[in-house]
Structure formats: C-alpha cells, structure tokens
Amino acid sequence: MPLHHRDEQGRDHQVGHLSVQFTPFSMAQAAMQNLGQQLAVFAAMLVVVLLGAALVFRHLIGRPLARFRQAISDQRTVRSHAGPADAGERLRNDELSDVVQAYDALLEELDSRFARQSTLAHCARSLLATAAGQQSPLPEVLAQVLRTTGADRIYLAENLQTTATTWQAQARVVAGAPWPDAAQALVPARWRSCFEERSGLLGTVEDLPEPERQQLIAAGVRSVAALPVWGQGQWFGYLCVQDLQQQRRWSDSERVFLHTVADMIGAFLESRQHTRTLDRAIVQLRDSERALQHRARHDPLTGLGNRVVLEEALGHALAHAQAGEDLHGYVLLLDLDGFKPVNDTHGHAAGDVLLQTVAQRLQACLRSTDTVTRLGGDEFVIVAQGKGPQFQLDQLLAKVTAAVEAPVDYLGQALQVGASIGAARFPEAGRSSAELLVRADQAMYAAKQAKRLAR
Structure with a gap:
C-alpha cells in the first residue's frame, strides 16, 4: 500500500510503499528439526564414549594379556626340554605347574571378559546405528x-x-x-x-x-x-x-x-x-x-472455497488473461432468488440442504479449470476462463441457471429457487479482483431488479 504525508498546507505527498509478506509456519517441521539435532548429538556422544571405553579396555587388558601368554609359552617350552629331576626339582615343577594353571585360568577369564566387552561395544553400535x-x-x-x-x-x-x-x-x-x-x-x-x-x-x-x-x-x-x-x-x-x-x-x-x-x-x-x-x-x-x-x-457448509480461494483464482486468471492472446474470462456473481422463503417455511436445515445441493451441482456442471466459491449467505462466485469465440457467456449462464433452478428434494418435498447472475468480463471490465467483483455485483443487482419489474 502507498504511504502519504500531509504537510501543514494540507497537501498530500507520496513518500513510499509498505509491503507485508506472510510465511506459513509448520509446527511439524519445527519439531522434527529440533528433535533430529538433539538425537544426533546424543547418539554421537554415546558412540564416542563406548569406543573410548573399548580402546581403554584393550590397552589395559589386551597388551598385558599378550605378555602373559608369551611368558607361559616360554615356561612350557623350557619344561618340555627338561630331563629327569630329583624330588626337590619335581616339587618345584609341581608348584610351577600350579602357577601355570592359575595363569591359564586367569588368561582364559581375561579372554572371556575381553570378548564380552567387545560384544557389548558391537551390540551398542548396532542398536544405536x-x-x-x-x-x-x-x-x-x-x-x-x-x-x-x-x-x-x-x-x-x-x-x-x-x-x-x-x-x-x-x-x-x-x-x-x-x-x-x-x-x-x-x-x-x-x-x-x-x-x-x-x-x-x-x-x-x-x-x-x-x-x-x-x-x-x-x-x-x-x-x-x-x-x-x-x-x-x-x-x-x-x-x-x-x-x-x-x-x-x-x-x-x-x-x-x-x-x-x-x-x-x-x-x-x-x-x-x-x-x-x-x-x-x-x-x-x-x-x-x-x-x-x-x-x-473453505466454506464449512458446502466445502467450496471462500474469499481467500476466490482472490487466488482471480489473481491467476487475470495474470493469464493479460499475458495470453485472445484469452479472456468471466466473473459470475450468483444470488439465489426465493431462498429466504425456503428457510422461513421449511427451516434452516432445509436451507442448508439446498445450499449444499446447489454447490454440488455448480461444481458438476462446470469444468475442472473453473472455480466455484461461496461468499456467504446465498451468494456464489464463479471464475471461468477460456480462449476464442467458442467460449461464450450465454452458454455458461444457461448451464449455471439450469443447475440452480432444478428442484431439490427434501423429505419428500420439492424445494426450488431461482438465480440472479451478474457477469463481468476480464480483462476488459477490470484488472483487479476488487474491480471485477464490483462490476459483477452491479450486474447482478441489475438482473434482480429487472426480474422484479417484469413481475
């Protein structure tokens, strides 16, 4: 929007423009970003601690274990080459055998503990990864x-x-x-x-x-x-x-x-x-x-798009019409004739069914590229775009009028309303959504007044 300044003499001066842009926020994305970072840090710290513990254990146990094995192997080699000995020598050999057996048991236990420790580290890596x-x-x-x-x-x-x-x-x-x-x-x-x-x-x-x-x-x-x-x-x-x-x-x-x-x-x-x-x-x-x-x-009653969807559809249609040759379109503002008596006679539930049925019929009779929205009450807006002379307003109005005026069955009773439709062609009738809606609204009220005078 433009920014103006009024001086002491009452004159207006344009000093700039103000632009505001809204960016959608996703709670799910924010939650996933923070959670992923925390889990990654936790997993990295735990893996470092486990690997460090495995390395320390290997340094403290693995290397002494290898030296123990070598010493016992050397002792066994000496015993295997020794000749007959006296009683004292046999006693010393028996005592040494007990020591060797104790060392063997200790080495076996250390081997088992080292294997279990390595298994725990492997399991931790597999589970964490x-x-x-x-x-x-x-x-x-x-x-x-x-x-x-x-x-x-x-x-x-x-x-x-x-x-x-x-x-x-x-x-x-x-x-x-x-x-x-x-x-x-x-x-x-x-x-x-x-x-x-x-x-x-x-x-x-x-x-x-x-x-x-x-x-x-x-x-x-x-x-x-x-x-x-x-x-x-x-x-x-x-x-x-x-x-x-x-x-x-x-x-x-x-x-x-x-x-x-x-x-x-x-x-x-x-x-x-x-x-x-x-x-x-x-x-x-x-x-x-x-x-x-x-x-x-979207409108909660009919499921049609609301004013936000209408503004987007009109913006895209205007951009295409201004860029393409022989490309034009229509904005139709539709008001139901006789809707209030239906509500007064049959109740608001009947009126809701009527509105929902009209919305479904409008979507069914139009193309997938056309947009149908509900402004509120019994007013609907249609944005249709086409190319060439074959895209005629009369054909579009005939389809919409037939869809609206067909009777609607409600609890065995036939409900029927008419349609007053105002049309504005773009880009000739306007180059903004607000301007086109004003022109279509004026045309709709003229059509409604013409019906009243005809009666």
Missing part, C-alpha cells in the same frame, strides 16, 4: 551374544496376556538351535514375579522346582539364564540363553554381561516405541495443520 524404519538389528545382536557365551540357543520373548497363576510369552527373535513347539507353553508365575522385580533366573535345570524342571527337560534344556528386558518404565519381556549339551554354572561376570545385554535391548525397544509414538504425533500434527489450512480456505 539403526534408524527408524530400518530392519531390526536384534537377530544380529542375539547371534553375537550366542557366539560369545558359547550357548546353544538364545531368544527374546515378548509379553503376552497374563493371569494370576500363569504367564505366557512368545519368542519373537531366536538364534541358535531350532525352537521346539513344546517350549511355547505357559511359564509359571514365579518367573513373572522375578522379572517384575528386575531379577533373573540363572543355573541348571536341576536347580529349578519340579514343574519348571520337567518343562525344560522336555525341551532338551540342561541349563538356562533368563533375564528381564526393561525400558525406563516398561517391561517388554525377557532374554533367555539355553545350554542343550552341558550343565553350566554361570559366573558373576557372565551374569553382569547378560544383564547388560538385556538392559541395552530394553533401551532399544523403548526408543523404537518412543519413535513410533513421535511419528504418530507428527502425522497427527500434519493432519491437523492440513485440516486447519483447509478450514481457513
């Missing part, structure tokens, strides 16, 4: 844990419906030996109590009560380690490692290792759940945003 929508890394993670523990089967069970005395779970991810159907039976409520208290069950089947022992023996299990899988505040199920060939006494380090794996899986499942919840919330935000935009641009 999985983005939403990608294939689940859980089968690979369970296979890695199975190799590290040396067990025969590992599976992740999901909670199903429970009762007061029994609890049922379904194995979703299995690695190792095939899963027998017999092992999918109900599990005693004692297991559920342990899992709800965030404690596990580890040991041989001989350590379990009779009903549990018989059930596992029937499945060919000789030792078991079952650990609950918890998120921050939700219990998802349990992780179970089974030996089918040996009875194993689980060490404390193995217990810690399996508990850590179960906690990592729980955190991953909860993250996946939150991601799905967030995705659903974003979809709802987008749907709400689209609905708000639609309501801001």
Whole structure:
C-alpha cells in the first residue's frame, strides 16, 4: 500500500510503499528439526564414549594379556626340554605347574571378559546405528551374544496376556538351535514375579522346582539364564540363553554381561516405541495443520472455497488473461432468488440442504479449470476462463441457471429457487479482483431488479 504525508498546507505527498509478506509456519517441521539435532548429538556422544571405553579396555587388558601368554609359552617350552629331576626339582615343577594353571585360568577369564566387552561395544553400535524404519538389528545382536557365551540357543520373548497363576510369552527373535513347539507353553508365575522385580533366573535345570524342571527337560534344556528386558518404565519381556549339551554354572561376570545385554535391548525397544509414538504425533500434527489450512480456505457448509480461494483464482486468471492472446474470462456473481422463503417455511436445515445441493451441482456442471466459491449467505462466485469465440457467456449462464433452478428434494418435498447472475468480463471490465467483483455485483443487482419489474 502507498504511504502519504500531509504537510501543514494540507497537501498530500507520496513518500513510499509498505509491503507485508506472510510465511506459513509448520509446527511439524519445527519439531522434527529440533528433535533430529538433539538425537544426533546424543547418539554421537554415546558412540564416542563406548569406543573410548573399548580402546581403554584393550590397552589395559589386551597388551598385558599378550605378555602373559608369551611368558607361559616360554615356561612350557623350557619344561618340555627338561630331563629327569630329583624330588626337590619335581616339587618345584609341581608348584610351577600350579602357577601355570592359575595363569591359564586367569588368561582364559581375561579372554572371556575381553570378548564380552567387545560384544557389548558391537551390540551398542548396532542398536544405536539403526534408524527408524530400518530392519531390526536384534537377530544380529542375539547371534553375537550366542557366539560369545558359547550357548546353544538364545531368544527374546515378548509379553503376552497374563493371569494370576500363569504367564505366557512368545519368542519373537531366536538364534541358535531350532525352537521346539513344546517350549511355547505357559511359564509359571514365579518367573513373572522375578522379572517384575528386575531379577533373573540363572543355573541348571536341576536347580529349578519340579514343574519348571520337567518343562525344560522336555525341551532338551540342561541349563538356562533368563533375564528381564526393561525400558525406563516398561517391561517388554525377557532374554533367555539355553545350554542343550552341558550343565553350566554361570559366573558373576557372565551374569553382569547378560544383564547388560538385556538392559541395552530394553533401551532399544523403548526408543523404537518412543519413535513410533513421535511419528504418530507428527502425522497427527500434519493432519491437523492440513485440516486447519483447509478450514481457513473453505466454506464449512458446502466445502467450496471462500474469499481467500476466490482472490487466488482471480489473481491467476487475470495474470493469464493479460499475458495470453485472445484469452479472456468471466466473473459470475450468483444470488439465489426465493431462498429466504425456503428457510422461513421449511427451516434452516432445509436451507442448508439446498445450499449444499446447489454447490454440488455448480461444481458438476462446470469444468475442472473453473472455480466455484461461496461468499456467504446465498451468494456464489464463479471464475471461468477460456480462449476464442467458442467460449461464450450465454452458454455458461444457461448451464449455471439450469443447475440452480432444478428442484431439490427434501423429505419428500420439492424445494426450488431461482438465480440472479451478474457477469463481468476480464480483462476488459477490470484488472483487479476488487474491480471485477464490483462490476459483477452491479450486474447482478441489475438482473434482480429487472426480474422484479417484469413481475
């Protein structure tokens, strides 16, 4: 809009123009931008910490472990080349053998701990690197844990419906030996109590009560380690490692290792759940945003475009008409004759049905390139554009009049109204939407007055 200044003598001077531009704001995009940055920073920090811990552990354990191996290997080489010795020498060799055996056990334990630590780092990388929508890394993670523990089967069970005395779970991810159907039976409520208290069950089947022992023996299990899988505040199920060939006494380090794996899986499942919840919330935000935009641009009763859509359609039509040769169009302002008596006689519900039917008929009789909008009340505006002499106003008016004046059935009664239509041709009648609407409004009132005089 132009800016004016009036001086002391009352003269107006144009000093410039003021222009305001509105940019649409999307709540969904803003939420996704902030959330993505925070998740990226969190994931990067966690990966750096895990890799640093793995490197430190390798430096503190791996290199001394290699030196231990070399020393024991040298000692064994010396013993293998030694000749007969006296009793004192044999006693010293026996003592050295005990020391060597102790070193062997220590080295084996250190090897196992290093392997478990490496497995934890690998599992953490796999779980953290999985983005939403990608294939689940859980089968690979369970296979890695199975190799590290040396067990025969590992599976992740999901909670199903429970009762007061029994609890049922379904194995979703299995690695190792095939899963027998017999092992999918109900599990005693004692297991559920342990899992709800965030404690596990580890040991041989001989350590379990009779009903549990018989059930596992029937499945060919000789030792078991079952650990609950918890998120921050939700219990998802349990992780179970089974030996089918040996009875194993689980060490404390193995217990810690399996508990850590179960906690990592729980955190991953909860993250996946939150991601799905967030995705659903974003979809709802987008749907709400689209609905708000639609309501801001459309008439709630008829579904036709409102004044905003009309201004856009007229702007595009004027731009095309001014740029193209022999291209013109019409703005039709339509007012229903006899609409008020319909409301007074049959009620507003009948009037609403009449307006909706007229709107549908207008859309059906016009081309897809034409625009039909409702200004309010019983007034409609049509923007139609064409090229050449074949695009005639008389044909357009005939189609619109026939669509409006056809009877409308309402509860078995025929409702009928007429149409007073004013037309303004562009670009001849005006080069702005406001000017064209004024000309069409004047023409419509002239047509309405002519009908009254004709009566």
